[in-house]
Amino acid sequence: MNDAPATRFRPVKVLGLLFLVAAAGTGVFIFVRAASKAKAPTRMARAPAPPSNKALEQARQALAALQEKAARAATVTDELIAEAYAAGIRWNSAWSGQDSPIDKLAGALVLRRADEAATAFAGLQAQVDSDMAARRYGSALQAIGRFHPDPPLEDALRDLTLATLDRIDADLAVVEEQGSILVSARRFSEASRWFSQQVGRFQGTDRHGRVSARPDTLAELARAEEGRQRREDQDARARVEEAFRKITNPQPAAAPPAPGTPAPSGTPLSPFLALFCERVNQNRLAARKYEFPAGISGAPTAASATGLTVSGATIAWAGLPVELLVAMSYDAFRGEDLVVGAEYAYAAKLTAQGDRFLWRYSGGADKKQLQAKIDETLARVRGLRAVPEGGFTYDAKAGWEDQVQRANRTAVDEGARHIKALLTASDARRREEAFDKLRLVYLQSGLADEPREKIRVEAVAALKELKRVRFEEVSRKAKAAAGLAPLRTLKMALNERREEALKVIYDPKIYLPEDDPKYAQGDKVNGQEKVDELVERVREIWEKPGRIIFENCHAIERDIEELRTVSERYLAAFGEQSDPAPDLAALEEVRNNLNEVLSVKSFCVNGGERSDYDWNRRADRYNEGLKEAGVTKDEIEHAKVVNDYREMMGRRRVFLDARLCKATKKHSGVCDKAGKIWHVGSDGDPQSRAKAEGFSAGVAENVAIGYSSPAEIWTRGWYRASDHHRNGLNGNWNCMGYGFVGRVGTQNFSAIGPPKGF
Numbered sequence: 001m002n003d004a005p006a007t008r009f010r011p012v013k014v015l016g017l018l019f020l021v022a023a024a025g026t027g028v029f030i031f032v033r034a035a036s037k038a039k040a041p042t043r044m045a046r047a048p049a050p051p052s053n054k055a056l057e058q059a060r061q062a063l064a065a066l067q068e069k070a071a072r073a074a075t076v077t078d079e080l081i082a083e084a085y086a087a088g089i090r091w092n093s094a095w096s097g098q099d100s101p102i103d104k105l106a107g108a109l110v111l112r113r114a115d116e117a118a119t120a121f122a123g124l125q126a127q128v129d130s131d132m133a134a135r136r137y138g139s140a141l142q143a144i145g146r147f148h149p150d151p152p153l154e155d156a157l158r159d160l161t162l163a164t165l166d167r168i169d170a171d172l173a174v175v176e177e178q179g180s181i182l183v184s185a186r187r188f189s190e191a192s193r194w195f196s197q198q199v200g201r202f203q204g205t206d207r208h209g210r211v212s213a214r215p216d217t218l219a220e221l222a223r224a225e226e227g228r229q230r231r232e233d234q235d236a237r238a239r240v241e242e243a244f245r246k247i248t249n250p251q252p253a254a255a256p257p258a259p260g261t262p263a264p265s266g267t268p269l270s271p272f273l274a275l276f277c278e279r280v281n282q283n284r285l286a287a288r289k290y291e292f293p294a295g296i297s298g299a300p301t302a303a304s305a306t307g308l309t310v311s312g313a314t315i316a317w318a319g320l321p322v323e324l325l326v327a328m329s330y331d332a333f334r335g336e337d338l339v340v341g342a343e344y345a346y347a348a349k350l351t352a353q354g355d356r357f358l359w360r361y362s363g364g365a366d367k368k369q370l371q372a373k374i375d376e377t378l379a380r381v382r383g384l385r386a387v388p389e390g391g392f393t394y395d396a397k398a399g400w401e402d403q404v405q406r407a408n409r410t411a412v413d414e415g416a417r418h419i420k421a422l423l424t425a426s427d428a429r430r431r432e433e434a435f436d437k438l439r440l441v442y443l444q445s446g447l448a449d450e451p452r453e454k455i456r457v458e459a460v461a462a463l464k465e466l467k468r469v470r471f472e473e474v475s476r477k478a479k480a481a482a483g484l485a486p487l488r489t490l491k492m493a494l495n496e497r498r499e500e501a502l503k504v505i506y507d508p509k510i511y512l513p514e515d516d517p518k519y520a521q522g523d524k525v526n527g528q529e530k531v532d533e534l535v536e537r538v539r540e541i542w543e544k545p546g547r548i549i550f551e552n553c554h555a556i557e558r559d560i561e562e563l564r565t566v567s568e569r570y571l572a573a574f575g576e577q578s579d580p581a582p583d584l585a586a587l588e589e590v591r592n593n594l595n596e597v598l599s600v601k602s603f604c605v606n607g608g609e610r611s612d613y614d615w616n617r618r619a620d621r622y623n624e625g626l627k628e629a630g631v632t633k634d635e636i637e638h639a640k641v642v643n644d645y646r647e648m649m650g651r652r653r654v655f656l657d658a659r660l661c662k663a664t665k666k667h668s669g670v671c672d673k674a675g676k677i678w679h680v681g682s683d684g685d686p687q688s689r690a691k692a693e694g695f696s697a698g699v700a701e702n703v704a705i706g707y708s709s710p711a712e713i714w715t716r717g718w719y720r721a722s723d724h725h726r727n728g729l730n731g732n733w734n735c736m737g738y739g740f741v742g743r744v745g746t747q748n749f750s751a752i753g754p755p756k757g758f
Contacts, residue, residue, distance in 0.1 A: 055091075055093075055094045056094045056095070058091070058094070059091035059094035059095065059102070062087050062090070062091050062102065063087075063091075063101050063102050063105065066083065066084055066087060066102065066105055067105065069083075070084075070105065070109060075113075075116055076109050076110075076112050076113040076116060077113075080109060081106060081109050081110060081113065084102060084105055084106035084109055085106050087102050088100055088102040088103045088106055117149065120147070121147070121149065121156060121157070124143060124144070124147050124160070125160065127140070127143050128140045128143055128144065128160065128164060131143065132164065132167055135171070135201040136201070137164075137168045137171075137201055137202055137203075137204065137205050137207075138202070138203045138204015138205050138208075139204065140164055141164065141204065141205055142204060144157070144160065144161050144164065168202070168205060168207060169207070171201070171568075172202065172207050172210065172211070174568070174569060174572065175194075175195070175198045175211065176210075176211075178194060178572060178573060179191050179194050179195055179214065181439075181443050182194060182443070183218070183221075184443075184445075185443050185444070185445050186445065187443075188218045188219070188221040189218075189219070190575070191214075191218045192214070192215045192216075192218035192219045193215075193575075194575065195211055195214040195215045195218065196215040197577065198211060199211045199212050199214075199215070269305055269317075271340065272329070272340055272341070272343070272344040273317060275333075275337060275340055276303065276325070276328070276329050276332065277303035277304065277305075279329075279332040279333060279337065280300050280301075280302065280303040280308065280328075280332065281302060281303055283301075284331070284332040285299055285300045285328060285331060285332050286299055286300075286301065287299065288300075288328075288331055290310075290324065290327075290328060292310055292315055292320070292324070293315070293319055293320075293321070294315075294319075296310055296311060296313055296315065297310075297311070298310045298311035300328065307319070307320075308320065322348045322350070323350065323353075326341070326344065326345050326348065326350055326353050327353075329341045329344070330353070330356065330357065330360075333357070335361075335364070336361075338357045338358065338360055338361035339357070339358070339361060339373060339374075339377055341354075341357045342354040342355075342357035342358045342361070342377060342381075343377065343381055345357060346381040347381075351399065352399060354381075355394070355399035355400050358374050358377065358378070358394075358400060359394050359400075361373075361374065362374055362394070371391060374391075374392060374400070375387040375391040375392055378392050378400055378402075388402035388403060388404065389403060390402065390403040393406065395409075404445075404446035404447075407444055407446065407447060408446075408447055408448045408451050409451075411441055411444070411447055411451045411452075411455060412451050412454050412455060412458075414441050415438055415441045415442065415454075415455040415458065415459065416458065418434050418435075418437045418438035418441060419434075419438060419458060419459060419462040421433075421434035421437075422434035422435055422438060422462060422463075422466065423462055423465065423466055423469075428558070428562055431562075435570055435573075438455075438459060439573050439574075441455060442455045442456060442459065442573075442574065456574045456575065459574050460571065460574050460576045463566055463570050463571050463574070463576075464571075466566060467563060467566050467567070470559065470562065470563055470566070471563060473559070474556060474559040474560060474563065477555070477556060477559065487598065487599070487600060487603040488603065488605065490541060490544065490600045490603075491600050491603050491605055492605065493541060494538065494541040494542065494600055495605070495650065497534070497537050497538045497541060498538055498649055498650040500534055500537075501531070501534035501535055501537070501538050501649065502649065502650070502729075504527070504530055504531060504534055505531055505534075505722075505725065505726060505729065506726060508722075510527045510530060511526070511527035511528070511530070511531055511722045511725075511726075512525075512526040512527055512722060513722060513723060514721055514722055514723045514724075519722075526722065527722065528720060528722070531722075531725075535649075538648060538649060539648065541600060542600065542601065542648045544599070544600060566578075601647075612652055615652050615653070616643075616647055616652060616653040618758055619643065619652070619653040619654065619655045619758075620640075620643070620653065622655050622656075622755070622757065622758050623636055623639050623640070623643075623655060623656050624636065626656055626658070628658035628661070629658065629662070630658055630661045630662035630665055630739075631656055631658050631661050634710045634738075634740045635656060635661050635665075635710070635737075635738045635739070635740070636656070637709075637710050637711060638710035638711060638713070638714065638738045638740065638745070638747075639654070639656050639736060639738060641710070641711040641714050641715065642654070642714055642728060642736070642747075645714070645719070645728075645729075646728075646729060649729060651729060651730075651731050652731070652734065654733050654734055654735050654736045654749070655734065655735050655736075655754070655755065655758060656735070656736060656737065656738070657695065657735045657736065657737050657750070657752070657755070658737075659690065659693040659694050659695040659737065660690060660693070660695055660699065660735070660736065660737020660738075660748040660750065661737040661738060661739055662693045662737075662739070663686075663689040663690045663692065663693045663695065663737060663739070663748065664689075664701075664737045664738055664739035664746035664747065664748050665739025665740070665741060665746070666683070666689065666739065667683060667686075667689055667703070667739065667746045668703075668739045668740060668741040668742070668744040668745060668746045669739075669741040669742070669744075670682070670683045671703065671705065671741075671744045671746070672705075672741045672742035672743055672744040673742075676705070677703045677704070677705045677744060678703070679701060679703065686699050686700075686701040686748065687699060690737075690748060690750075695737075695750070697750045697751065697752050698750060699737075699748045699749065699750045700727050700730070700733070700748065700749040700750070701746065701747065701748050701749075702718050702724050702727060702728065702746070702747040703744070703745070703746045703747070704717045704718065704744070704745050704746075705743050705744045705745075706743050707743070707745065710738065710740045710745060713740070713745040713747075714728065718747070727749065728747070728749070730749065732751055733749040733750065733751055734750075734751050734752070734754075735749070735750055735751065735752055736748060736749050736750070
């Protein structure tokens with residue numbers, strides 16, 4: 001609010017008053033009348049003209065021509081400056097004994113040229129920054145290429161160009177690094193998709209070719225890799241089938257062995273059954289008891305090509321469940337027999353039982369030799385051409401695994417550990433280490449699609465959570481650095497006083513309506529005195545001086561850059577596109593205002609207050625820049641007075657509507673000519689007057705007569721009348737019109753959509 005005495009709302013004698021509330025479409029019509037004297041306009045004194053002579057007159061004509069040309073020129077050119085200097089050489093002598101106005105003009109043109117160049121370069125920098133933030137690299141370079149600077153700015157342009165190219169190359173390096181990692185892991189399809197997603201940002205740059213050809217090439221490699229993998233799978237299946245055939249198929253026919261004797265060579269049984277017969281006939285299972293089909297129970301006592309003898313009955317091999325046969329062989333076999341039993345179990349697709357055979361086999365004395373045998377057996381039964389690097393290891397739950405299988409099983413758990421380390425790291429270095437380990441797990445060669453995708457999903461979720469947590473930490477740090485706690489306390493107190501004042505202003509039992517019989521008995525009776533007291537309590541806080549400057553800005557800068565790293569590097573490593581600009585917009589605003597002086601007027605407790613603050617600033621800019629017929633400095637001055645009061649009381653500022661300004665100015669002119677004021681009269685009513693200017697929404701009107709200035713009409717008039725006061729403070733309004741003619745001011749309020757350019 002203006003600190004001038006007039007804004008302290010001195011009481012005046014009210015000569016006439018009217019208040020009317022109508023339905024939507026007709027609005028609220030109000031006027032106030034009071035006496036005042038108008039000020040006479042002041043006149044400027046003019047210095048006497050110097051003596052005239054022909055040379056001086058010609059010099060003045062040359063100066064006037066140059067001034068006119070300079071005023072018309074959109075920009076100052078070298079030619080215009082040269083013309084001014086040439087005119088100075090020609091006519092400077094005409095101003096003997098004093099500085100030449102032409103030389104002054106030439107100097108002013110030079111300064112204007114420099115200012116225009118600096119402004120243009122600042123605009124270029126802003127455009128380049130915007131394009132780079134949006135990753136429109138080609139657009140940024142094109143803007144630089146179109147800019148033709150004055151010589152003093154050539155170095156600055158060169159620096160901007162190099163810095164821009166460095167930023168592009170840095171991003172290109174990140175893109176190529178991620179792509180190369182995927183290629184090294186032979187994940188050609190993912191690499192192709194990655195480069196396809198990134199290529200657009202390099203359009204219009206000479207770096208585009210380094211990325212644009214990669215997707216097609218990688219797609220070919222992906223197809224070749226898929227073909228190779230299919231062939232390897234087919235070969236592996238064929239090798240497994242051949243290995244199983246050798247284990248399970250019978251040998252050439254021969255006479256069956258006698259009961260109780262080892263099976264002779266050449267038996268028609270498979271190698272596994274032949275070995276099993278030998279061990280049964282050696283009484284390896286005599287002390288065991290098993291349950292057989294057809295209700296037979298007991299210990300096997302003999303085995304032959306015909307079948308297995310149990311409790312005097314012979315059970316044909318075909319009648320024995322495979323699972324039971326494998327279980328009996330596990331009890332009967334020792335040493336190298338266990339390898340044969342494992343191969344048979346694998347052939348019968350009883351993987352867990354086969355793993356148990358080999359785990360039991362590994363318990364022998366010569367660990368190294370046994371492990372080599374296990375590795376060779378597992379490679380053969382799994383159809384592998386060779387033993388995988390590192391061989392096989394056993395896990396009680398997972399069985400025998402090679403390094404890739406073990407990595408697939410443990411990758412998710414390992415990834416979870418690194419994710420936890422990433423989230424709990426105390427500094428950027430430890431977070432970087434955890435990220436590198438997590439990325440290595442995710443990109444390791446041979447990792448199956450399912451665990452890889454699970455790691456990716458969990459990593460993306462964790463990184464987004466990291467962004468959220470770090471964002472809150474940086475926000476708190478910024479507030480702490482700025483010392484905003486006292487401002488927050490002050491703003492909360494301001495809001496409480498606003499609420500108390502508005503409650504009284506809108507209570508007709510305290511702040512009496514203007515048609516109440518007691519209203520004329522004075523401010524103490526009608527409530528104006530109480531309102532003045534509460535409004536002053538609001539103003540006491542609103543106008544408190546405050547000076548708060550953000551500190552620790554370098555630490556905040558680092559934190560913000562780390563958040564940018566999470567978006568641009570960490571998330572990108574897991575195929576998640578994340579533009580940091582929207583995410584960091586609020587923090588960028590904090591960073592851009594680290595040295596800005598803050599006060600209770602600009603501090604926002606919550607998002608709603610922030611929205612109101614942004615609206616108010618737009619309303620100010622719009623009103624101050626409004627260039628419409630019917631809108632003069634009087635209207636802008638009055639709107640500022642009303643808006644300052646509205647914002648102080650927690651209401652949104654209103655923007656000026658040129659149509660309402662025309663309607664109110666015409667009404668003020670008619671009333672001033674008549675020497676009296678009205679709402680409905682010879683020129684219609686408020687609604688018809690607004691509609692005649694093209695404004696069809698409902699309006700509320702205040703009219704006053706007898707004040708010396710637009711500002712005084714509010715501060716000493718409408719503010720001091722309860723119904724008019726409530727009308728001007730109504731939170732539903734977002735626009736207004738005002739017209740001041742002679743001694744009359746008219747005010748319209750309404751609510752419409754924001755205008756173009758608001």
